[in-house]
Structures are given as C-alpha cells and as structure tokens.
Amino acid sequence: MHGLPREVRSWIYNFFYNEHSVAYLKIDAQLCIAAKGGSVKHYGLSSLRIGKPVAEQLEFMEGLLPCPELPYHMAMVELPSGRVADLHLFADNACVWLLFLDATAERDNRQRLQQKAYEMTLLQERERQLNEKLQSTNEALRQSQAGLSREYQRAESLLLNILPASIAERLKADEQIADNHAEVSVLFADIVGFTERARSVGAETTLAILNYFFKAADLLSERYGCEKIKTIGDCVMVVAGLPAARSDHAEALAHYALELRKAVKLERFAGQPLRLRIGIHSGPIVAGVIGKKRFAYDLWGETVNLAARIQTSAEPDEIRISDATHKLLGPDLTCDPLAETELRGTGRVQMWRLPA
Amino acid sequence: MLQKKICMLGGFAVGKTSLVRRFVQSIFSETYLTTVGVKIDKKSVALPDKTVDLILWDLAGEDDIGSFRVSYVRGATGLVLVVDGTRAATLAVALTLRERAEAEFGAMPFVLLFNKSDLADRWAISDSEINELRQLGWQIYLTSALSGEHVDDAFRQLASMVTK
Numbered sequence: 022m023h024g025l026p027r028e029v030r031s032w033i034y035n036f037f038y039n040e041h042s043v044a045y046l047k048i049d050a051q052l053c054i055a056a057k058g059g060s061v062k063h064y065g066l067s068s069l070r071i072g073k074p075v076a077e078q079l080e081f082m083e084g085l086l087p088c089p090e091l092p093y094h095m096a097m098v099e100l101p102s103g104r105v106a107d108l109h110l111f112a113d114n115a116c117v118w119l120l121f122l123d124a125t126a127e128r129d130n131r132q133r134l135q136q137k138a139y140e141m142t143l144l145q146e147r148e149r150q151l152n153e154k155l156q157s158t159n160e161a162l163r164q165s166q167a168g169l170s171r172e173y174q175r176a177e178s179l180l181l182n183i184l185p186a187s188i189a190e191r192l193k194a195d196e197q198i199a200d201n202h203a204e205v206s207v208l209f210a211d212i213v214g215f216t217e218r219a220r221s222v223g224a225e226t227t228l229a230i231l232n233y234f235f236k237a238a239d240l241l242s243e244r245y246g247c248e249k250i251k252t253i254g255d256c257v258m259v260v261a262g263l264p265a266a267r268s269d270h271a272e273a274l275a276h277y278a279l280e281l282r283k284a285v286k287l288e289r290f291a292g293q294p295l296r297l298r299i300g301i302h303s304g305p306i307v308a309g310v311i312g313k314k315r316f317a318y319d320l321w322g323e324t325v326n327l328a329a330r331i332q333t334s335a336e337p338d339e340i341r342i343s344d345a346t347h348k349l350l351g352p353d354l355t356c357d358p359l360a361e362t363e364l365r366g367t368g369r370v371q372m373w374r375l376p377a
Numbered sequence: 378m379l380q381k382k383i384c385m386l387g388g389f390a391v392g393k394t395s396l397v398r399r400f401v402q403s404i405f406s407e408t409y410l411t412t413v414g415v416k417i418d419k420k421s422v423a424l425p426d427k428t429v430d431l432i433l434w435d436l437a438g439e440d441d442i443g444s445f446r447v448s449y450v451r452g453a454t455g456l457v458l459v460v461d462g463t464r465a466a467t468l469a470v471a472l473t474l475r476e477r478a479e480a481e482f483g484a485m486p487f488v489l490l491f492n493k494s495d496l497a498d499r500w501a502i503s504d505s506e507i508n509e510l511r512q513l514g515w516q517i518y519l520t521s522a523l524s525g526e527h528v529d530d531a532f533r534q535l536a537s538m539v540t541k
C-alpha cells in the first residue's frame with residue numbers, strides 16, 4: 022500500500038477486514054498450527070489447538086500441505102461451519118500462512134445466477150430430448166403403419182390371386198369355409214403331348230407356354246364368370262356356379278371351353294399349334310378352404326372325379342362333356358353324341374362333344 | 378488417524394451433491410440446488426482391516442469445462458466421476474474432468490458412477506457402452522441417489538482402492 026495516504030490505507034484495511042472477516046493460521050514445517058488470529062470465531066476455528074497437526078483439526082487441509090506451488094488459492098470453500106471462504110496459502114520461510122477471506126455473499130450471488138443458468142440449460146436439454154423421442158416415436162409409428170398396410174395389401178392380393186373374391190372376404194372375416202353346392206359345372210383342361218414337347222423345347226419355352234395357357238384360362242374365367250380353382254402340372258381346373266350359384270353354369274362353362282380352345286390355338290408349342298383336351302361334368306360338389314397357413318380353395322366330390330376322367334378320355338382338341346352337362350345346355354349349343362364309353366371306376370357313360 | 382481426500386467430479390446437475398448427501402446423511406431431495414465453489418463433508422468407512430475417514434470434496438459441476446478449477450483437486454487420493462445416465466453428453470464431461478485432474482496431479486484411483494438409475498424410462502446410455510468401459514478394468518456403478526442403490530458400494534470400493 023505504498024504511496025497511498027494513511028487515511029486511504031486504513032479505510033481499505035477496515036473495509037476489507039470487516040467485509041471479509043479476515044482470519045489467519047500460521048503453519049510450521051511440521052504441518053502443525055503455530056499461530057492463529059483474526060476472526061477465527063467467524064469461521065468456527067476457535068477451538069484449533071496450537072502445536073497440533075493442522076490436517077487432524079481441519080480436515081479440508083488433508084493432502085494440501087506441503088504445497089509445492091505457493092501462493093495457492095482456492096475460491097469459495099464452504100467450511101463445516103457453513104461459512105464460505107476464499108483460502109489463500111502463501112509461504113514465509115519454513116512456515117505457511119493460511120488466510121481466510123469470507124466469500125459467503127459472493128458465493129450466494131453466484132449461486133443465484135448459476136442456478137438460473139443451469140435450470141434453463143436443463144430445461145432446454147430436456148425439451149430437446151423429448152422432441153427427439155417424439156420424432157423417433159412418430160417415425161417408428163409411421164414406418165410400422167406403412168409396413169403393416171404393405172403387408173396387408175400383399176396378403177390381400179395373394180388371397181385374391183388364389184381364391185374367389187367372395188371367399189377371400191369371408192376368410193378375412195375369419196369364417197370357416199366348407200360349402201355344399203348343389204349345382205355346378207367343373208372343367209379340366211390339359212395340354213396335348215405336354216411331356217414330350219416340353220422335353221424337346223426345354224424348360225424356358227415350356228414355362229412360357231404354361232404361362233400363356235394359365236393366363237388365358239384366368240382372363241377368360243373373368244370374362245365368363247367362372248373361377249379357376251387351381252392348376253395341376255399342365256392341367257387347369259375351372260368351375261362355374263361358384264361361389265355364387267347360377268342356373269346357366271353349364272352353358273357358361275361350355276362357352277368358356279370353346280374360347281379357351283380358340284385362344285390357345287394361337288400359340289405354337291414345339292412347332293405345332295397348342296392343343297388341349299377338355300372335359301366338363303356337372304353336379305353337386307363340396308367347396309372349401311384347407312390349410313391354416315397357406316390357403317388353398319378346392320373342390321371335392323364325385324362330380325370332380327368324373328370331370329377329370331372325362332377330360333382324360335377326350336381326344337386332342339376335343340371338348341368332351343357329360344350327359345348331365347349336355348342336358349343343361351340351351352338349344353344354341355348342339356353337340357355330337359359319342360359312343361358310350363367305359364370310364365375307370367364309373368362304368369359305361371354317355372358323353373357328348375361340343376362343336377368345333 | 379487415516380483420512381483421504383476424495384473429489385466428486387462431473388457435469389452440472391448429475392447428482393454429485395445428492396450422492397454425497399445420500400452417502401453421508403442418508404437423505405435425498407428432489408430440489409436442485411446447484412453447488413458453487415466446493416463443499417466439504419466427511420464420512421467414516423469401516424473396511425475389513427481398517428477404518429478410513431473420507432474427506433469428500435463436492436465440487437461445482439461445470440457447464441463449460443474451461444472454467445473448471447482444478448486447484449481444488451490438490452491432495453486428492455481418489456476421484457468419484459459422476460455421469461447422469463439420462464444425459465448422454467455428461468459421460469464425456471466426466472472423462473474430460475478426470476483427464477484435467479490427472480494431467481495436473483497425476484493418475485489416481487477412481488470409480489465411475491452412472492447416476493439416476495431409477496429413471497429407467499429416460500436412460501440414455503447403452504449397456505454396450507458401459508460394458509466397453511468395464512472392459513478397461515474400470516470400477517463402474519449404476520447408482521441412484523434417490524433410492525440409494527449402489528451408492529455405498531461405490532464409495533466403499535473407492536475407499537478400499539485409496540487405502541491399498
């Protein structure tokens with residue numbers, strides 16, 4: 022304080038001493054308290070014993086001494102008494118002075134500011150976290166919804182592909198399905214000389230031929246209100262009068278057969294026009310869905326078996342129909358009678374040929 | 378008399394003060410009262426072969442690591458690194474503070490606490506991340522100052538490490 026008038030020096034001294042409650046300890050080379058003074062009571066240090074180790078009496082001094090870098094400063098240390106002090110350590114020969122300057126007010130001020138700042142930051146962090154969570158939840162929800170509707174559409178188109186639409190609807194509604202149909206017509210059609218020709222043209226061409234045949238069968242079934250039930254190798258099975266009953270099922274299927282025969286002839290298979298053997302029979306059947314995982318709509322009954330046998334007995338290019346079917350046809354479809362023929366497991370039957 | 382200085386290091390509001398209060402006084406408060414400077418507490422820990430007084434320095438958690446006052450760490454024999462398990466960024470803060478302390482005063486034993494383990498639905502640290510750190514041989518605890526879970530374990534572990 023050299024160069025300052027005495028009055029100023031003493032004012033600064035008083036101000037500092039009163040405002041900051043200065044206390045001091047002198048610590049000797051053995052780290053024992055050599056002297057104490059100032060406002061020791063203010064800091065709750067009155068009971069410190071001279072000549073005893075400082076760290077045993079002031080636990081916050083543990084490990085601090087000896088201190089290789091003096092002077093040393095620690096700001097705003099809250100002491101066990103509750104007072105907050107700035108601590109200053111400085112050297113004096115073999116001894117160290119420890120100075121306490123009260124910083125309670127300063128600490129409390131800082132505390133108020135810091136509290137506001139940190140609470141604000143925490144709020145902002147939390148808001149960001151919540152927003153991120155909301156966004157990722159929304160995104161996940163959107164994705165799983167999109168995935169679900171994709172799945173659903175896929176399942177639905179699969180169902181529609183293999184099942185008549187009204188059956189698919191009932192399946193989706195969880196109905197058990199096995200229906201009796203008193204009057205339907207069943208058609209089988211397969212490709213003439215399929216096995217040999219397939220061998221001669223190779224797999225790729227054969228697949229293309231099958232694809233053409235089945236596609237034609239599908240398209241026409243839509244046009245004539247029939248249902249393609251399934252394909253078995255190179256054979257298709259088509260039904261009319263199902264799932265909705267119709268009195269003209271035999272006629273519809275007969276027209277279907279004529280168109281199918283015409284359509285496939287446009288395609289060539291191993292150098293010759295593609296030709297079919299077609300058989301039709303009419304009668305009662307049972308229709309239903311079997312399988313839990315993979316739906317397969319199918320028909321059962323004698324009518325189905327006989328239709329299949331009639332088909333096998335047909336000549337190339339021939340549409341052979343049973344007597345039962347023939348009786349149901351209108352006058353516009355005049356058929357040629359065939360000689361009574363023995364069919365496996367049925368005996369002799371009367372059959373007819375649809376006109377070319 | 379055996380006493381060891383321990384410093385609580387970590388970002389702000391991770392629960393340093395709450396962990397000390399839980400450990401020393403067995404109390405917890407939901408109210409956040411930020412620490413400015415440092416507050417010193419003491420707790421005796423009875424180990425199988427000895428009793429040690431832990432002098433716990435509860436430091437102010439920093440918002441900005443640049444303002445960290447490393448001088449408080451002088452004389453410390455161990456560190457309690459505290460991470461807020463619901464705020465992923467506080468892991469890096471704790472690790473940086475440890476680096477700062479060790480750069481100044483040399484390596485010392487530490488335990489790493491992922492605190493607020495009671496807030497499971499807000500947890501932001503992956504198990505794999507914690508396991509990776511465990512692979513380094515670090516002593517890691519998932520603690521809750523609220524329930525007290527693993528708080529004593531962590532401090533006792535550090536007590537036995539610093540008295541080895």
Ligand SMILES: Nc1nc2c(ncn2[C@@H]2O[C@H](COP(=O)(O)OP(=O)(O)OP(=O)(O)O)[C@@H](O)[C@H]2O)c(=O)[nH]1
Pocket residue numbers: 139387388389390391392393394395396406407408409410411412413436437438439492493494495496520521522523524
């Ligand atoms: N749920 C829950 N809350 C906790 C836990 N530990 C601390 N908190 C809360 O977290 C907030 C901050 O806790 P403090 O102990 O003050 O955190 P700090 O690390 O000392 O903070 P600073 O002193 O500012 O660095 C308070 O509101 C506590 O109640 C815990 O384990 N679980």
Ligand SMILES: [Mg+2]
Pocket residue numbers: 393394395410411412435436437438
């Ligand atoms: Mg605190």
